[in-house]
Amino acid sequence: MLDDYRTAPIGSREKSLFAFVAKVCEDSTSIRREDVDAVVQAGWSEDAVYDAITVCALFQFYNTWIDATGVHDMPAAGYAMTGQRLAAHGYAKDAPR
Secondary structure (H helix, E strand, C coil), X not given: CCCCCCCCCCCHHHHHXXXXXXXXXXXXXXXXXXXXXXXXXXXXXXXXXXXXXHHHHHHHHHHHHHHHHCCCCCCHHHHHHHHHHHHHHCCCCCCCC
16 A cells, blocks of 8 residues: 555555545646546545545645754654554543544
8 A cells, every 4th residue: 555556455436535635745736626526426525535635735734844844753663652552542632442
């Protein structure tokens, strides 16, 4: 999946969303109504498409900000610890699991 969504063992519904997301990231000015319609026809709601666009835009902003300000990545051990904490406790403190 991380290497190439097009050859990953995922369904066509997911591949359509990832293709759309790739286009949003690579050239958002080329997105047209037909692009959104194709994702909706693949089984995603308009709200899901909106959420995908929002997540892409936010992460592009975060990455640009991080690169420009020189913020450094955290060490691999930090990601591992965060993953273990999230798996055990979820995102929100005291959230039901």
